[in-house]
Amino acid sequence: MQNRYDEHEAATCAAQYPHIPEALARRVYTSRLIGSDPALVLHGGGNASVKCQVLTVVGEEIEAVFVKGSGADLAIMTPEGFCGLDLVPLRQLRSLESLDDAEMENQLGIHRLSTRSPDPSVEALVHAFLPHTFIDHTHADSILVLTHQKDGERLVGEALGPKVVVIPYTMPGFPLAKAAIAAYDANPEIDAIVVMDHGIFTFAEDSRTSYFRMIDFVSRAEAFIAARIKDEPRSHPQPSRQRPADPDGVLARCGPVIRGACSFCDSSARRRRFFVEARTSPALVEASLSPFAKTLCETGVLTPDHAIRTKSRMVFLDLLPEKDEDLKQVIVKKVQDFTAQYGQYFQDQARKRGFSGEILDPYPRLFLVVGLGLFALGFTPKAACINADIGEHAVRTKVQAMALGGYVPIREDHVFDMEYWPLQQKKLGKSGFALLQGQVALITGAAGAIGFGIARQLLNNGAVVVLTDIHQDRLENARSLLRAEFGDERIQSLTFDVTDYPSVEKAFQEICRRVGGIDLVVPNAGVAYVARLEDLDPAQLDRVVAVNLKGTFNVIKAAIPIFKRQGTGGNIVVISSKNVFDPGPAFGAYSASKAGAHQLSKIAAIELADIGVRVNMVNPDAVFGDEKVCSGLWELVGPERMKSRGLDPEGLKAYYCQRSLLKKEVLPEHVGNAVVFFASDQTPTTGATLPVDSGIPGAFPR
Ligand SMILES: [Zn+2]
Numbered sequence: 001m002q003n004r005y006d007e008h009e010a011a012t013c014a015a016q017y018p019h020i021p022e023a024l025a026r027r028v029y030t031s032r033l034i035g036s037d038p039a040l041v042l043h044g045g046g047n048a049s050v051k052c053q054v055l056t057v058v059g060e061e062i063e064a065v066f067v068k069g070s071g072a073d074l075a076i077m078t079p080e081g082f083c084g085l086d087l088v089p090l091r092q093l094r095s096l097e098s099l100d101d102a103e104m105e106n107q108l109g110i111h112r113l114s115t116r117s118p119d120p121s122v123e124a125l126v127h128a129f130l131p132h133t134f135i136d137h138t139h140a141d142s143i144l145v146l147t148h149q150k151d152g153e154r155l156v157g158e159a160l161g162p163k164v165v166v167i168p169y170t171m172p173g174f175p176l177a178k179a180a181i182a183a184y185d186a187n188p189e190i191d192a193i194v195v196m197d198h199g200i201f202t203f204a205e206d207s208r209t210s211y212f213r214m215i216d217f218v219s220r221a222e223a224f225i226a227a228r229i230k231d232e233p234r235s236h237p238q239p240s241r242q243r244p245a246d247p248d249g250v251l252a253r254c255g256p257v258i259r260g261a262c263s264f265c266d267s268s269a270r271r272r273r274f275f276v277e278a279r280t281s282p283a284l285v286e287a288s289l290s291p292f293a294k295t296l297c298e299t300g301v302l303t304p305d306h307a308i309r310t311k312s313r314m315v316f317l318d319l320l321p322e323k324d325e326d327l328k329q330v331i332v333k334k335v336q337d338f339t340a341q342y343g344q345y346f347q348d349q350a351r352k353r354g355f356s357g358e359i360l361d362p363y364p365r366l367f368l369v370v371g372l373g374l375f376a377l378g379f380t381p382k383a384a385c386i387n388a389d390i391g392e393h394a395v396r397t398k399v400q401a402m403a404l405g406g407y408v409p410i411r412e413d414h415v416f417d418m419e420y421w422p423l424q425q426k427k428l429g430k431s432g433f434a435l436l437q438g439q440v441a442l443i444t445g446a447a448g449a450i451g452f453g454i455a456r457q458l459l460n461n462g463a464v465v466v467l468t469d470i471h472q473d474r475l476e477n478a479r480s481l482l483r484a485e486f487g488d489e490r491i492q493s494l495t496f497d498v499t500d501y502p503s504v505e506k507a508f509q510e511i512c513r514r515v516g517g518i519d520l521v522v523p524n525a526g527v528a529y530v531a532r533l534e535d536l537d538p539a540q541l542d543r544v545v546a547v548n549l550k551g552t553f554n555v556i557k558a559a560i561p562i563f564k565r566q567g568t569g570g571n572i573v574v575i576s577s578k579n580v581f582d583p584g585p586a587f588g589a590y591s592a593s594k595a596g597a598h599q600l601s602k603i604a605a606i607e608l609a610d611i612g613v614r615v616n617m618v619n620p621d622a623v624f625g626d627e628k629v630c631s632g633l634w635e636l637v638g639p640e641r642m643k644s645r646g647l648d649p650e651g652l653k654a655y656y657c658q659r660s661l662l663k664k665e666v667l668p669e670h671v672g673n674a675v676v677f678f679a680s681d682q683t684p685t686t687g688a689t690l691p692v693d694s695g696i697p698g699a700f701p702r
Pocket of ligand 1: 046047123137138139198199305
């Protein structure tokens, strides 16, 4: 393990925060060092603290302990990420035999130095009770490899030496705080405490030493493990298990099936969908092919802390039939077995301790898939990524533990205690439920004004959006504008040509590999050509038909197998045109190709209803966009229209406004709102056309 401490960087970090105690500023620096090493902690795991004197508002000096906020990520720690607590009254709690969670929360609440600080870590009392100025706590992989052995306690002692004391697994909160201080009182010369199946605490009077001790002990554990397993023969793949011939293709097929099999309706009858992130590192592929792949999946989490995110077990997918229907059957059965087993675990544990709370959703979050790697599920792309990281570390750590001697799993009651501990669930935070939460939406022609407006409204309503276009530079522009407004997490982009079916199909597979599937497809890419029929070059007609009609067909066709694999319905919202019902002269290529796409969409509505996919059309008119994202169509048509009517751009906008019934300008976001309406399944509607044109009687759908 690399020691990343740099005195110059530590001093720079301290200088960055001149208005807080220097010890706290130095605490920020070493917290980040710990948080940035995934072999020590993952996403919000582990914690750190510092004790120092602070002045109250009336100038009285008191002893304070600053503990990491619950669920905060050490890697990006700032002073505000810590919760300052009045140390003396918290220390007095040591004298109690027991303290229930509600009262512990109350005590941590009333002794906070600021109401604006985050909730302190659930391990805050460990930090308060131990006397050391700096305390670092991690769930280091190598420590867990040792504690999960049959004689783990002895091995930890052998690996880390006499300055470490090992205590049995103890529930975090007050019990762990009592156990830690008792261990220290009995051995005041120690530099660290290892908690079986949980992790390690190191401590010292300065931040550097506490960090160095962490790195030193974890390095010792790593070296000990490496020396013990270096002569072990590598595990050989089970002869019956092989990599699929086309791993990329199978990966793209598996994502939607897994996603669909795990989708469910919650207690408010809302459909919940997961995002799926696939990890395919050679180590994961090797583990999935090994004779102990099934054991890896069934032996539970490394530390109970992970259970709130990944549940305890993983699904092992050892069969990948070639036909979609067979693959679906295999995966659905695996998910059913998992949820049944989870239900049994909940019932057994709840009965044992008289727990009267509700069961959490019983769906798996991790799949180890033979020859492919790991699939991780999460309600947000970020959650899927966190779960993938946890899963990847679990597999690696267990493989090591098995090579060392054997992996001894955590007792299920420890897992349940943590998984259903309200203080632990609180870490996940309460997220609001947006209208399109969980949906993946793919828009073609997303670099243009209408596509951009649609993407914006879909993002505003919680969807993950895949921006696609043929123009890379314009797509980048749209993407960067949307990133500035919504961040990066829910935005994907891809360049492809809608007229080329293989390239469309490849792009759709790529999306399935990235996020697991697609729920909403918005064929929007379109081109125009202005010419009366007698002047219309047949090659130009072909070009317009290729994008507007065939492009719509290609996109709908490529989406169908994905909708079928997911089995959770879906929406196609085709961006059609006012011209379909109300054509004009010199616009034959555009109007005819759009009318063809419109008719095709109605056929799709008829054909796809039995798989729950609704197909609806939106007919916009006169959408100009703005200088940031302008409409390609209007760039082409506008000048001619302006010329023929003797108007400037503003005059043309006003002209189109005035000719409609409502006399309102039609904005790209209005088209976006129509798409959101259809995509949110608020009415049982398919095959319908919704005009977004400010009212044009000649274009009323008929
Ligand atoms: Zn911990």
